[in-house]
Structure formats: C-alpha cells, structure tokens
Amino acid sequence: MSLAANQTVDVLRAAGEPSRLRILALLAREELAVLELCKILDQSQPRVSRHLKLLADAGLVERFPDGAWVFYRLAAGGDARHLADDILARTDDQDPILARDYEQLQAVRAERASDADAYFARNAARWDEIRSLYVSEAAVEAAILEAVGPEPVRRLVDLGSGTGRMLTLLGPQASTSVGLDLSQQMLNIARTHVAEAGLAACELRHGDIFDTRLPEGSADLVVVHQVLHYLGDPATAVREAGRLVGQGGRLLIVDFAPHSLEFLREQHQHRRLGFTDAEMSRWLEETGLSGVSIDSLPSARKDGLTVKIWTARRGQMNKGTSR
Numbered sequence: 405m406s407l408a409a410n411q412t413v414d415v416l417r418a419a420g421e422p423s424r425l426r427i428l429a430l431l432a433r434e435e436l437a438v439l440e441l442c443k444i445l446d447q448s449q450p451r452v453s454r455h456l457k458l459l460a461d462a463g464l465v466e467r468f469p470d471g472a473w474v475f476y477r478l479a480a481g482g483d484a485r486h487l488a489d490d491i492l493a494r495t496d497d498q499d500p501i502l503a504r505d506y507e508q509l510q511a512v513r514a515e516r517a518s519d520a521d522a523y524f525a526r527n528a529a530r531w532d533e534i535r536s537l538y539v540s541e542a543a544v545e546a547a548i549l550e551a552v553g554p555e556p557v558r559r560l561v562d563l564g565s566g567t568g569r570m571l572t573l574l575g576p577q578a579s580t581s582v583g584l585d586l587s588q589q590m591l592n593i594a595r596t597h598v599a600e601a602g603l604a605a606c607e608l609r610h611g612d613i614f615d616t617r618l619p620e621g622s623a624d625l626v627v628v629h630q631v632l633h634y635l636g637d638p639a640t641a642v643r644e645a646g647r648l649v650g651q652g653g654r655l656l657i658v659d660f661a662p663h664s665l666e667f668l669r670e671q672h673q674h675r676r677l678g679f680t681d682a683e684m685s686r687w688l689e690e691t692g693l694s695g696v697s698i699d700s701l702p703s704a705r706k707d708g709l710t711v712k713i714w715t716a717r718r719g720q721m722n723k724g725t726s727r
C-alpha cells in the first residue's frame with residue numbers, strides 16, 4: 405500500500421512545520437503526555453494540542469487517553485509513519501533547536517526519575533504491604549507460578565526486582581537468578597529477603613531497565629512484575645526485556661489492565677493507568693517474541709484493579725514445555 409498523492413501532500417504539510425517536526429522528533433524518542441510536550445516546547449496547551457491533532461489526523465501520531473491524561477506516540481505503522489521515519493532519519497539530530505528539545509526531554513525524565521526514586525525510597529520498607537493493597541497477592545502469585553509452569557529455569561532475570569518477591573517466588577526453580585533495580589533501598593531489602601530464602605545463586609544489581617547491560621539472549625525467563633506503569637517509555641523497557649530472552653525462553657509481564665484510579669498517579673507515582681492487551685501484544689511481538697498468552701485476574705472489589713499476566717516466548721516451544 406502506498407499513499408495517494410494528495411495524502412502524501414497532507415502528511416508532508418502536517419510534518420512540514422517547525423513545532424510539529426519537533427514534536428515528531430520527540431515522540432520518536434518516547435511516548436509523551438501533552439503537558440510534558442508543552443513543557444519541553446515551552447508552548448501553551450491549546451497550541452500543542454492543535455499541532456497534535458493535525459499530526460494525528462495525518463496518521464503520523466497516535467493519541468491514547470490514559471485516565472485523566474492523554475499520551476501521544478508515533479503511529480505504530482503505516483505509510484505516514486514510514487514517511488515520518490524517513491524525514492527524521494534525514495534531519496540532523498544535532499540541530500540546535502532539536503538538541504535543546506532533547507535536553508528538555510532529559511530534564512523531564514530526570515524529574516520523573518527523581519520523583520519515582522524518592523517514592524520508592526520512602527516506601528521501600530512498606531512496599532510488600534502497599535503492593536497487597538489492591539488485589540490478592542496470593543492469587544497473583546499462584547497465577548504466576550502456573551504461567552511459569554514446572555519447566556526448569558537456567559537463568560531468571562527479574563527487572564525492577566523491588567524487595568525481591570519475584571526472586572523468592574521463582575528463584576527456587578532457577579539455577580541462577582539476577583534481580584535488577586534502580587533503587588538502592590529496594591535492593592538492600594531484596595538482599596535480606598533473598599538471603600533469608602537461602603537463594604545462594606541470586607545476584608542483585610543496581611541498574612536501569614532501559615539499559616540493563618545484561619547480555620543479549622542470556623535468560624530463559626525474564627520477569628517484569630508491576631514495573632511498567634511507573635515508566636516513561638514502557639515500550640522501550642519491553643524491548644530491552646525481550647532482548648534478554650534467549651531461544652526458547654520466555655518473557656512474563658505482570659501489570660494492570662486499563663483502569664481509572666487516578667489517585668495511583670497522584671499519590672503513588674503511577675504514570676500509566678494500565679495497559680491494553682493490544683499494545684502489550686504489539687510490544688512483545690515487536691521484540692521478536694510470539695505466542696502471547698494472557699491471564700486476567702480481576703479484583704473481588706468492584707472498584708478494584710485487574711491484574712494481567714502477559715507471557716510470550718522466543719522461537720519454538722521445546723517439547724514438554726507447554727503449560
């Protein structure tokens with residue numbers, strides 16, 4: 405499929421304006437909320453929203469409401485997106501205006517990270533209590549064990565390992581395991597928990613889920629449990645998690661289904677109010693994983709949260725590995 409000539413003109417018109425090109429360049433780095441774009445571009449919300457509407461109408465960006473916030477990202481595919489990729493590839497990244505925007509983006513990220521870090525530091529000791537506020541942890545953990553199944557795990561990697569609950573849950577069936585977290589306080593608590601559980605072959609590392617520095621294809625089970633909703637760029641985190649999965653290995657992501665509990669954003673540093681099956685499946689498939697399976701664990705409370713477990717595998721399933 406290609407664009408009709410008049411559609412190409414519409415797409416080029418939408419992209420062919422300084423602020424809109426800047427927006428495209430920023431969204432190529434990560435999905436952003438409207439208010440974040442306003443801050444980076446130093447423009448009013450009505451103005452930025454107008455630009456975004458034109459870009460969305462031309463098929464260059466996608467709008468997705470998430471609770472009371474609205475996020476934008478580059479369109480997942482299509483000719484307009486390919487045209488945007490071409491335009492951006494031919495645009496000098498070092499251009500002073502774009503370079504300043506990237507610096508501002510870095511400042512927005514740093515602000516997010518320091519808020520999140522302060523939150524996790526404040527709540528490290530209470531974390532196990534906080535995480536059981538919303539749904540029955542016992543049910544979630546039973547479902548995780550069921551999803552992982554009895555197949556032995558050579559190397560388990562737990563990204564955003566927090567207090568180490570996933571390591572103590574799944575570590576016993578793994579020959580070696582690594583937990584990685586950005587918060588030193590969380591790592592300290594995890595060290596105690598892992599030692600108490602007698603998991604000798606478990607290493608805890610300080611690191612960033614966006615750039616784990618772990619070798620490609622080095623794990624046969626990667627777990628990302630209740631981490632993605634805090635992140636500015638969950639798609640990139642899924643890509644990095646997927647990169648670590650070796651042939652025949654699996655990636656297991658646990659997070660919430662879309663919800664509207666805005667207080668989690670205001671009081672608990674959540675950035676995304678859950679994820680749809682479609683976006684998660686797309687991210688998993690984009691990282692080369694297949695056979696996505698989805699478990700749903702609704703809360704008993706009417707206003708509660710539904711926990712989702714998305715599992716996908718790299719390559720063929722080994723004999724005897726089916727759940």
Ligand SMILES: C[S@@+](CC[C@H](N)C(=O)[O-])C[C@H]1O[C@@H](n2cnc3c(N)ncnc32)[C@H](O)[C@@H]1O
Binds near residue numbers: 535566628629
């Ligand atoms: C809600 S806790 C979940 C911890 C653990 N997976 C669990 O379920 O108990 C989220 C964890 O993600 C960590 N985290 C947040 N951003 C991160 C990043 N960019 N890289 C690594 N860890 C991160 C936080 O420090 C925190 O420990």
